[in-house]
Amino acid sequence: xxxxxxxxxxxxxEKVKTKTFIISLILxxxxxxxxxxxxxxxxxxxxxxxxxxxxxxxxxxFINGVKDGLETYRIKNNQPAYILINLTSQTQDQNELKSSAxxxxxxxxxxxxxxxxxxxTDSVSVEYxxxxxxxxxxxxxFDNTFNKVQLExxxxxxxxxxxxxxYLSEKxxxxxxxxxxxxxxxxxxxxxxxxxxxxxxxxxxxxxLSSGGMLIRNLVEEKSNRLIEILVSSCSPNxxxxxxxxxxxxxxxxxxxxxxxxxxxxxGTSTIPDNAFNNIIPILIYFVLGFxxxxxxxxxxxxxxxxxxxxxxITSYLSLTLVLPIAISVxxxxxxxxxxxxxxxxxxxxxxxxxxLRFNIETIPxxxxxxxxxxxxxSIYLAIVGSSKIFRIGILSYGKRPSIKELINWIRE
Amino acid sequence: MLKVENxxxxxxxxxxxxxxxxxxxQGKIFGLLGPNGAGxxxxxxxxxxxxxxTTGKIYFDDKPLTESFxxxxxxxxxxxxxxxxxxxxxxxxxxxxxxxMTIPDAKNKAQSWLRKFEIEHYRNxxxxxxxxxxxxxxxxxxxxxxEPKLLILDEPFSGFxxxxxxxxxxxxxxxxxxxxxxILSTHQMETAERLCTDILLINKGLxxxxxxxxxxKKTFGSNLIxxxxxxxxxxxxxxxxxxxxxxxxxxxxxQLEDNIYPHDFLRxxxxxxxxxxxxxxxxxxNKIFIDLIKQSPN
Numbered sequence: 009x010x011x012x013x014x015x016x017x018x019x020x021x022e023k024v025k026t027k028t029f030i031i032s033l034i035l036x037x038x039x040x041x042x043x044x045x046x047x048x049x050x051x052x053x054x055x056x057x058x059x060x061x062x063x064x065x066x067x068x069x070f071i072n073g074v075k076d077g078l079e080t081y082r083i084k085n086n087q088p089a090y091i092l093i094n095l096t097s098q099t100q101d102q103n104e105l106k107s108s109a110x111x112x113x114x115x116x117x118x119x120x121x122x123x124x125x126x127x128x129t130d131s132v133s134v135e136y137x138x139x140x141x142x143x144x145x146x147x148x149x150f151d152n153t154f155n156k157v158q159l160e161x162x163x164x165x166x167x168x169x170x171x172x173x174x175y176l177s178e179k180x181x182x183x184x185x186x187x188x189x190x191x192x193x194x195x196x197x198x199x200x201x202x203x204x205x206x207x208x209x210x211x212x213x214x215x216x217l218s219s220g221g222m223l224i225r226n227l228v229e230e231k232s233n234r235l236i237e238i239l240v241s242s243c244s245p246n247x248x249x250x251x252x253x254x255x256x257x258x259x260x261x262x263x264x265x266x267x268x269x270x271x272x273x274x275x276g277t278s279t280i281p282d283n284a285f286n287n288i289i290p291i292l293i294y295f296v297l298g299f300x301x302x303x304x305x306x307x308x309x310x311x312x313x314x315x316x317x318x319x320x321x322i323t324s325y326l327s328l329t330l331v332l333p334i335a336i337s338v339x340x341x342x343x344x345x346x347x348x349x350x351x352x353x354x355x356x357x358x359x360x361x362x363x364x365l366r367f368n369i370e371t372i373p374x375x376x377x378x379x380x381x382x383x384x385x386x387s388i389y390l391a392i393v394g395s396s397k398i399f400r401i402g403i404l405s406y407g408k409r410p411s412i413k414e415l416i417n418w419i420r421e
Numbered sequence: 422m423l424k425v426e427n428x429x430x431x432x433x434x435x436x437x438x439x440x441x442x443x444x445x446x447q448g449k450i451f452g453l454l455g456p457n458g459a460g461x462x463x464x465x466x467x468x469x470x471x472x473x474x475t476t477g478k479i480y481f482d483d484k485p486l487t488e489s490f491x492x493x494x495x496x497x498x499x500x501x502x503x504x505x506x507x508x509x510x511x512x513x514x515x516x517x518x519x520x521x522m523t524i525p526d527a528k529n530k531a532q533s534w535l536r537k538f539e540i541e542h543y544r545n546x547x548x549x550x551x552x553x554x555x556x557x558x559x560x561x562x563x564x565x566x567x568e569p570k571l572l573i574l575d576e577p578f579s580g581f582x583x584x585x586x587x588x589x590x591x592x593x594x595x596x597x598x599x600x601x602x603x604i605l606s607t608h609q610m611e612t613a614e615r616l617c618t619d620i621l622l623i624n625k626g627l628x629x630x631x632x633x634x635x636x637x638k639k640t641f642g643s644n645l646i647x648x649x650x651x652x653x654x655x656x657x658x659x660x661x662x663x664x665x666x667x668x669x670x671x672x673x674x675x676q677l678e679d680n681i682y683p684h685d686f687l688r689x690x691x692x693x694x695x696x697x698x699x700x701x702x703x704x705x706x707n708k709i710f711i712d713l714i715k716q717s718p719n
Contacts, residue, residue: 014518022507233502238563241469241496242519244488404471 011243015251020258023222032218033263037270040207058087059146062095062112062121064105070124071096073157081149089149095121113138122150132158152179205365208291209334212360215263216302217327219256223303224310224319227403231314236403245400253303253392260299264292287367290377297384298360301391302326308395311402312410329357340365353380356387394419422446423468423571423602428477430463437463438626441477445604445619447570450597452617452634453606454706456714460626461606462499465573468604469496481571492521495569499576499606501560505549509540509559512548513566520567527566534562538588553580561589565596572596573604578612590616610707622710624717634706641709642702644677646686649698656693662686674702 023029061078065071071094081089095109102125112118120138125131134154136147156179163173230236239248306326313319340349340362352358353366359380366372401418402410410418424444430437438460445451455461466472468479470486479486481493503512510531517527535541538558543551548559557580565572577593578586593616597603607613613620614634621631630637644664649672657673658666665676677686683701690696704712 010521011519014515018515018518022504022511026506229502229504234498234500235502235504237466237469237471237498238496238516239519240471241494242491242516244491404466 011247012251012254015243015248016255016258019226019252019255023219023255023259024262026222028218028222029259032214033266036211036214037267040210041274058083059090059119060093060117061090062093062109062118063124064095064102064109064121065124065126066096066102066105067124067126068096069126069161070154070157073160074122074124074153077153077157078149093118110137122154124154205291205368206334208295208364209361211264211267212295212298212364213327213331213334215260216299216306217323219260220302220306220310220326221319221323223252223256223306224313224323225316227307227310228313228316228319231311231403240403245403246396249307249392249396249399252307253300256303257296257300260303261296264295290367291364293381294360294363294384297381297388301356301360301384301388304388304391304395308391308398308402311395311399312405312415332358334361340369345370354383356383359384422480422482423604424480424483425464425468426478426480428464428467428479429475430460430467430472431475436626438467438623441621441623441626441628443621443628443631445602447600447602448597449618450593450603450605450616452613452620453604453623454608454610454613454620454710455623455629456608458625459623461623462575463626464623465496465575465604465606468571469494469573492567493570495520495564495567495572497561497564497572497574497577499579501557501580503548503556503560503563506547508545508547509535509551510544513559513563516563517566520569522567530566531562534566538562554582554585557581558585569601571602571604573606575606576608577605578607578609610705610710614706620706622713624714627717629713629717630709637709638703638706641712642704644679644681644683645702646675646677646683647698647700647702648673648675648690648696650694650696652694654694657690660689662689671697 063071063074065074075092075094078090078092079088083089095105095112097105100108106123109118109121109123113120120136123135123137125133125135134150136150159176160173163176164170168176227236230239243251309322309326310319313322336348336352339346343349349362349366352362353376363372363377363380397419398415422444426442428441429439441460441464443451453461453464463472467474470490481490513531513535514524514527517531518524522530531544532541535544538561540551540555540558543555548556551559561577564574574593577589581589590612593603593605605613605617617634619632620634620637622629630640632640651671654668654671654673657663657675658668662678662681663675664678667674675686677683687696687699
């Protein structure tokens with residue numbers, strides 16, 4: 009036991025002092041906060057100024073309604089969001105109007121313009137032309153306003169009671185909410201899912217890759233200078249392996265605690281929504297289990313490589329299994345109940361990231377949590393047993409990398 | 422006492438060591454000799470419990486090897502190397518700690534060994550900043566700091582300059598004197614000849630010869646003596662003890678019959694002629710090594 013502790017302490021202290029560790033400790037949250045702030049910063053900027061929007065409506069039917077509708081939108085300080093400029097003129101035809109509007113957009117006088125093509129009641133089309141595809145919020149506002157105006161005009165033509173007309177043109181929005189096991193309701197929004205799930209998955213991935221890479225490089229060093237022989241003549245391979253896994257896990261935990269402290273400090277500010285920590289405990293449990301599972305696998309695999317190059321190769325293969333959950337996360341958010349997501353919820357390699365993701369988008373039945381936790385714990389046990397068998401032989405074999413067949417024999421021995 | 426009985430180790434059908442038996446007593450320096458690939462490292466690895474023998478038994482103080490044995494063995498592998506990026510003192514303390522030493526004890530011992538090896542001022546330097554010789558010293562300290570009962574040294578002199586080689590030699594002798602069991606594996610026959618009390622010569626995993634060094638020399642010696650004398654030495658040519666003689670006017674090289682001891686022969690001739698110089702010409706271990714390896718079947 010003392011020897012396990014001595015190995016763990018050594019692995020921890022020697023790595024915590026390295027430049028790589030200190031840099032990743034500071035750089036990772038900085039990058040993530042940067043990522044989180046960038047979109048807010050960009051979209052926030054455009055909302056600070058009123059947009060000049062031209063409008064061409066040769067039919068003259070919609071222009072007033074759209075103008076009044078859009079000018080009710082407000083941004084900060086109660087400034088109007090849009091100023092509508094009528095570009096329609098009776099003396100010019102549509103093509104001439106369009107080309108002069110185009111040049112106004114290009115020269116920057118206008119942010120964009122709306123082109124309403126009216127060819128009789130059943131054929132109306134509206135285009136929004138600007139230098140870029142436009143803010144989705146603006147487009148959404150134009151869309152709502154125009155459709156409302158169009159409906160009002162139609163209802164007016166049919167002589168419907170103005171009150172009924174008003175009622176019909178009102179739109180009711182559906183707000184999605186999650187009910188958890190205790191009947192508590194919470195509102196999911198993209199930011200929460202992004203923050204809690206994505207960031208935890210990315211952190212898990214980065215931590216596994218960086219500490220796994222460190223572990224393999226370290227094993228390669230110990231093998232190449234035969235230190236490993238001194239080590240295994242001092243303690244058993246199992247003690248050595250357990251000590252290494254323990255030391256690295258504490259290293260990972262240190263990272264999580266420091267990052268967690270940064271997260272809590274920023275919670276509630278504009279950077280991190282305060283409900284991002286709602287499911288923090290189950291998420292942390294899956295996080296730690298995932299980390300220990302992958303670390304155990306890295307130890308086994310790390311023991312069979314003999315050169316730095318091989319180590320890099322193997323690290324990149326393993327990282328693929330970690331990237332997979334990130335790649336499928338968007339469809340998983342869209343279809344949390346799909347069979348695919350459910351299947352991945354039972355594979356030890358993907359359980360941690362999929363469960364971290366699912367916690368924020370749905371209420372997971374307790375039985376499922378229990379089953380996945382059992383799968384994780386059993387997998388960790390098997391990974392450690394298998395790895396320690398490979399480790400015992402692998403650390404003393406130099407030169408050629410063993411084949412899969414040989415590895416299976418080692419595990420069976 | 423370390424006792425190895427009928428040790429055999431096979432790797433994937435290749436026999437690295439076959440039916441090797443030997444024992445080493447306290448206070449002895451045991452030379453494990455053999456050409457490259459003879460099975461020396463495999464034998465050492467089995468003794469330090471790094472690999473399991475295919476068959477055979479190893480006993481230490483009449484007990485089979487258990488985990489407690491780990492703390493009683495010190496090992497200096499042939500290929501040296503330590504954690505390059507770590508501090509000298511940290512590495513020594515870590516390796517001492519996994520040998521079961523307490524930290525305060527390890528700190529004291531580390532300090533006194535660093536002083537003895539005259540590298541005290543490097544204690545807080547990184548390993549990679551030290552010269553190769555000084556790195557070797559650090560590794561040597563790591564092998565002996567926990568006062569192992571059994572010390573296994575694989576080529577302990579390589580990489581040291583003559584002054585440090587002398588220092589290491591004296592250190593090994595004093596460790597043996599203090600009652601440690603020392604196994605010395607080397608290619609330097611001259612060193613082995615000077616330090617070892619017992620030797621085991623192996624080739625291709627098989628024992629070629631073993632025993633106390635003087636006995637080995639006697640077995641393979643050709644019972645050759647050299648004398649310088651004054652007076653009439655012609656009677657030597659016809660003595661029954663003489664197998665072969667090269668006799669010059671006052672100098673002779675004589676090969677004695679196998680059952681004749683050189684000192685008996687000397688006693689016999691002293692009254693007849695005036696002996697100025699007498700010496701038994703022993704074959705060097707180097708010569709025995711080369712002859713035996715050449716003779717041994719492929």
